[in-house]
Every structure is written in structure tokens, then in C-alpha cells.
Amino acid sequence: MVKKKSMVDKPTSTLKEREVLEMVQDNPFCAQAYATFQTENHLFFVLEYMxxxxxxxxxxxxxxxxxxxxxxxxxxxxxxxxxxxxxxxxxxxxxxxxxxxxxxxxxxxxxxxxxxxxxxxxxxxxxxxxxxxxxxxxxxxxxxxxxxxxxxxxxxxxxxxxxxxxxxxxxxxxxxxxxxxxxxxxxxxxxxxxxxxxxxxxxxxxxxxxxxxxxxxxxxxxxxxxxxxxxAGGTEPPFPVRRKSHNKQKIKIINLEDIMNQDEAIVDQHEAISAREQALFNGFSFISEEWIAIQE
Missing domain, CATH: 1.10.510.10 (Transferase(Phosphotransferase) domain 1)
Structure with a gap:
């Protein structure tokens, strides 16, 4: 989670990261993003659990x-x-x-x-x-x-x-x-x-x-x-496997609507940004095909 207020003077890095995360969705050697979304005051990255x-x-x-x-x-x-x-x-x-x-x-x-x-x-x-x-x-x-x-x-x-x-x-x-x-x-x-x-x-x-x-x-x-x-992901990993992955279980409990509602309830009014500043983050949100498949 990133506060929009802290990024209004430098939105490029956050938007660039979101762009690249979407570009590397099928690259197994890069950290994956399931989704990015925003509320009035925050930017959210939903990433795979490492x-x-x-x-x-x-x-x-x-x-x-x-x-x-x-x-x-x-x-x-x-x-x-x-x-x-x-x-x-x-x-x-x-x-x-x-x-x-x-x-x-x-x-x-x-x-x-x-x-x-x-x-x-x-x-x-x-x-x-x-x-x-x-x-x-x-x-x-x-x-x-x-x-x-x-x-x-x-x-x-x-x-x-x-x-x-x-x-x-x-x-x-x-x-x-x-x-x-x-x-x-x-x-x-x-x-x-x-x-x-x-x-x-x-x-x-x-x-x-x-x-x-x-x-x-x-x-x-x-x-x-x-x-x-x-x-193809068929080789022995560099590091030992310590425990089973629970990625899908963790993803399923995320409710984006609840997060959005909570965001507006807890936000400090000093963090509010103007409509012009909101426009800096247009196009930030996306949902991956894997996210859609998991939710189904």
C-alpha cells in the first residue's frame, strides 16, 4: 500500500512499476502482481506471496x-x-x-x-x-x-x-x-x-x-x-523448499471492496489530494488473468 499524498510529486516510479508488473506477468523469474487498484487516498499492489x-x-x-x-x-x-x-x-x-x-x-x-x-x-x-x-x-x-x-x-x-x-x-x-x-x-x-x-x-x-x-x-x-x-520450471530450485505454498489461500481472503471502504473510514484528512492530483494516477489499476481464475 502506498499513500497517494506521498507520491504526488513523483508519481512516475509507482506508475512505472505497475506498468512493468503487467508486462512480466508470464515471466516466471520475476515477482508477479495479481492486481493493482486504488482508492481515493491509496495505491495497492496485490503481489504473490514469496x-x-x-x-x-x-x-x-x-x-x-x-x-x-x-x-x-x-x-x-x-x-x-x-x-x-x-x-x-x-x-x-x-x-x-x-x-x-x-x-x-x-x-x-x-x-x-x-x-x-x-x-x-x-x-x-x-x-x-x-x-x-x-x-x-x-x-x-x-x-x-x-x-x-x-x-x-x-x-x-x-x-x-x-x-x-x-x-x-x-x-x-x-x-x-x-x-x-x-x-x-x-x-x-x-x-x-x-x-x-x-x-x-x-x-x-x-x-x-x-x-x-x-x-x-x-x-x-x-x-x-x-x-x-x-x-519450464522443472529444475531443482536454488534454495530448499521449507514449507508448502499457501498463495491461493491468502489471495482468496482478500476482499477489495472491504479494503476500499476501510480506506475512507481511517484516512487522515491531511492525506486527501485534489482532483488534479488524482488524475496523476489514471490508468493505475489492472487485474491479471490469474487473479480472475483464482477467484473463480
Whole structure:
């Protein structure tokens, strides 16, 4: 739930997230939205229940095995490639935006910084989280979806080794220099195929990075991955299944009409917005076919 009052000066990110969520409804590697709707004072996202937290939380709790990193990398790579095939530039890939489903699979989430229609286009303004910026973003150069692969490399490095690959002290200028100029350290016992895979993702030059990842699914790091089975959801998940999914039960108890009525009963009058401001959120609501099927 998002207060409209807090978004009237910046409605674009919320509307963009709603747009992308509708665009990725059939992408199994992205968090799914069953519906979005609005009341006079609030915007609501009805999302699938993930249940196992995010990758940032998981990394802090425990070290990940190489098979887990391999399967997770494959799923996230598929997710990013599907986003890009639809002209979507995520722009904020980081561990906190990778969610873990009850079934053990990972999904890309949080599309508030995303840009759509990225077919042959380049952006100049930055967006996202500084720690995961690609060098071309830091250098204020025109950039596109290739920057997502650099961010993916950074988050996978964190997942594999438990630390950020570049300078991490509270010195922003030193951090930026490190991302643009320095090479990450790799432990001596690190899997060589994993190291080579990460080096390709975190290639400093975006043109060289694009060439490096052009056939990345055939990289030796993924020699045990059956990509067709992965796309069909038939492969072993990166993380263990801890309990059964209760998604449908949770969705069925949601009554949109009750929420709308309660919204007007509890709203603080200071949160009310004008008719002109209401118009900023036109077109926000949608209902997915899966939502309709579940309700039936």
C-alpha cells in the first residue's frame, strides 16, 4: 500500500512499476502482481506471496554453496534476459530486490526504477543504488540494459563471497573510483568457472561486456544447467523448499471492496489530494488473468 499524498510529486516510479508488473506477468523469474487498484487516498499492489525473504537477508545469515549460486545465477540470468527482450531496463538489481519464493526459486522484484521501451535507446540520467552502478553510469555516459549485467555480477559476487567486490568504506568518491578502475579480489579456492563468469558480467567496458555475455548461457559455469527445463520450471530450485505454498489461500481472503471502504473510514484528512492530483494516477489499476481464475 502506498499513500497517494506521498507520491504526488513523483508519481512516475509507482506508475512505472505497475506498468512493468503487467508486462512480466508470464515471466516466471520475476515477482508477479495479481492486481493493482486504488482508492481515493491509496495505491495497492496485490503481489504473490514469496515467503522466504530476500537475497540480502539470506547472504547475511549464511554462506551459499556453489550449486546454489549456480542455479540462482541461471534463474536470474533468464529473468534479466526476458526483461531485456521486452525492452525493460531494471536499473536497480541488488540482493534486496531478489526475492525467494516458498518453492525455493528466486525472482526479480522492485521495478520502481525501471525504464521501458529500451529498444536501441540510451539513458543519460542515473537511477538505482550507487553500490551496484555500472562504470558507464558513474561516468555519466549514455547507457542501456548492459548496465544490468554489471549489477547482476556485483550481487552474485556478494552471494558467492559474502562481501561487495569493490571498496566498501564510507567514502563515496573512493567507492566510485573502485567500481570504475579496480579489479575485484577472488579467493584462491574460488571455482575458476564462477570467477570467469563474474568477470564477464563485471567487465568495465560496456561494449566488451556485451560481447562477453552474448553467449553466456553456454559458459562452462552452466554446463550442468538444462535451460529448457529451467524455463519450464522443472529444475531443482536454488534454495530448499521449507514449507508448502499457501498463495491461493491468502489471495482468496482478500476482499477489495472491504479494503476500499476501510480506506475512507481511517484516512487522515491531511492525506486527501485534489482532483488534479488524482488524475496523476489514471490508468493505475489492472487485474491479471490469474487473479480472475483464482477467484473463480
Amino acid at each position: 515467503g522466504e525473504g530476500d537475497l540480502e537477508m539470506r547472504i547475511k545469515k549464511t554462506s551459499l554453496t556453489l550449486p546454489t549460486i549456480r542455479r540462482m545465477s541461471a534463474e536470474l540470468l533468464c529473468g534479466v534476459q526476458l526483461l531485456h527482450s521486452r525492452g525493460i531496463f531494471h536499473r536497480d538489481l541488488k540482493p534486496a530486490n531478489i526475492l525467494i519464493h516458498l518453492n525455493g526459486h528466486v525472482k526479480i522484484a522492485d521495478f520502481g526504477a525501471a525504464e521501458t521501451g529500451m529498444f536501441g535507446r540510451y539513458l543519460e540520467e542515473d537511477n538505482g543504488t550507487l553500490l551496484y552502478y555500472a562504470p558507464e553510469v558513474i561516468n555519466e555516459e549514455p547507457h542501456n540494459q548492459r548496465a544490468d549485467y554489471f549489477s547482476l555480477g556485483v550481487l552474485l559476487y556478494e552471494a558467492a563471497f559474502g562481501v561487495h567486490p569493490f571498496f566498501r568504506e564510507r567514502d563515496v568518491s573512493r567507492l566510485l573510483f573502485s567500481i570504475v578502475k579496480e579489479t575485484p579480489f577472488y579467493p584462491e579456492d574460488a571455482d575458476p568457472n564462477l570467477v570467469d563468469f563474474l568477470q564477464k558480467l563485471m567487465c568495465k567496458n560496456p561494449d566488451e561486456r556485451e560481447r562477453a555475455i552474448a553467449d553466456i548461457q553456454h559458459h562452462l559455469f552452466f554446463q550442468d544447467i538444462n535451460w529448457e527445463e529451467l524455463a
